[in-house]
Amino acid sequence: MAGNLWACLDNQAVIKRTLNPLSPSLSSQAITDEVRALLETWEREHQGKRAALKWVPGHAGVAGNEEADRLAGAAARLFPPFNCTVTVAAGSRWARRMVEKDFKQWWGAQKQNPEKMGLPEPSTGSLTKMSRLCWGRLLAARSHHGDFEKYHKAWGHPEAERRCQCGARKTPIHTFTCQRLPGAHSLRYYRGRPMDLESLITTKEGEECIKVWEDKYFKN
């Protein structure tokens, strides 16, 4: 019957990275993922037992650790890295991919409020090129934090105007449906196809539609 499994490491940063799947680790993500998976599999196969990483001081004469150090050194000399040059462009592309991957993992682990609308697939790529004013409207509509009736009620703003000048209640969606908005009808179509309000507010296509609308009615 096996006891608990302790894998001893003398590098605290590596331990932290391995234990936290969301921590940024550009160069060794695949290895830390693999170690984490191995520890989890071992625990599943040995019910009631723990598999964990433990820190031990490096170069302090801990027998197993000194031996592991010696073997790692020998292995590194045995298999010199090949093809280890990389162009700046390829390196930047790779770093961007890693950041994007970490960001998506982090985003996926965040608690989503079911009352709020869904959001487009997270990306670290460039933002749709519309004005800060439009982005402000859109982010307010997505987050429900803005000049909205419900928001003022929730935060107790008795002096805030809760109705739009058109007479309608100020809702996140009303931001994009108000009849006073120039060209409001063009927010209901994108590239000849009808655009529903939720898609307008929560998708990348919606962002494009808002950009086209802004370019048409607010520039020049």
Ligand SMILES: [Zn+2]
């Ligand atoms: Zn209105």
